[in-house]
Amino acid sequence: SCRAVIFDLDGVLTDTAIYHFYAWKALADKLGIAFDEHDNEQLKGVDRLGSLRWILQKGGVSLSSADESRLMQQKNAHYLQLIDHITPDNLYPGVQPLFTALRQSGIKIGLASASKNAAFVVERLGIAAQFDYIADANKVINSKPDPEVFLLAAKGLGVAPPHCIGVEDAQAGIEAINRAGMKAIAIGDAAVLNGALKIYPDVAAITLTDLLNV
Numbered sequence: 001s002c003r004a005v006i007f008d009l010d011g012v013l014t015d016t017a018i019y020h021f022y023a024w025k026a027l028a029d030k031l032g033i034a035f036d037e038h039d040n041e042q043l044k045g046v047d048r049l050g051s052l053r054w055i056l057q058k059g060g061v062s063l064s065s066a067d068e069s070r071l072m073q074q075k076n077a078h079y080l081q082l083i084d085h086i087t088p089d090n091l092y093p094g095v096q097p098l099f100t101a102l103r104q105s106g107i108k109i110g111l112a113s114a115s116k117n118a119a120f121v122v123e124r125l126g127i128a129a130q131f132d133y134i135a136d137a138n139k140v141i142n143s144k145p146d147p148e149v150f151l152l153a154a155k156g157l158g159v160a161p162p163h164c165i166g167v168e169d170a171q172a173g174i175e176a177i178n179r180a181g182m183k184a185i186a187i188g189d190a191a192v193l194n195g196a197l198k199i200y201p202d203v204a205a206i207t208l209t210d211l212l213n214v
């Protein structure tokens with residue numbers, strides 16, 4: 001039975017994915033490396049260093065770790081500037097009703113994000129207090145598809161993995177949920193996402209009954 005639902009953040013609860021894309025694109029342009037929205041699909045769920053290295057590799061560039069740190073800092077400063085206007089209006093439709101239904105059913109709500117900005121974003125979305133536990137990139141060593149961030153969330157919630165459902169929009173995230181021994185629900189396109197028990201176009205399409213029957 002389902003005792004907790006653990007959500008990814010970027011692309012599941014809000015569309016910050018587009019701002020990550022803009023900031024990476026600006027950096028890639030500066031480095032003279034071609035980078036488009038299709039490339040960006042590969043970076044969903046991938047942490048900051050992993051994303052930078054993916055772009056550098058595409059351009060056939062390898063840098064010192066000092067240079068990598070400098071570029072990551074630049075990208076993040078730009079990203080923070082781009083998301084500076086985020087308010088509760090940026091919460092995807094359907095999120096609040098689903099959270100309310102879960103709370104009323106006694107099902108715990110967790111977050112498992114690969115972003116170091118997760119706490120800031122959920123604060124600005126006005127939903128921070130609704131999570132029973134937040135696991136993010138600041139608290140783990142291994143990035144998705146490693147299950148670490150989902151396992152940490154389950155531990156923080158005090159719920160065994162088989163009683164947890166994970167909700168993800170990234171292939172790396174679905175893999176992480178499965179490797180954690182949880183049930184995976186995907187948000188997005190069935191043509192590109194594999195390994196989930198169910199797939200929905202967006203969070204608004206998920207009902208509490210669906211989750212109880214997974």
Ligand code: G6P
Pocket residue numbers: 010017020043044045046047048051076113114115116117118137
């Ligand atoms: C999430 C997003 C990625 C992003 C990563 C790291 O997984 O899907 O696009 O690169 O978090 O985010 P951060 O805010 O730590 O740079």
Ligand code: MG
Pocket residue numbers: 008009010011012044045168169170173
């Ligand atoms: Mg995501």
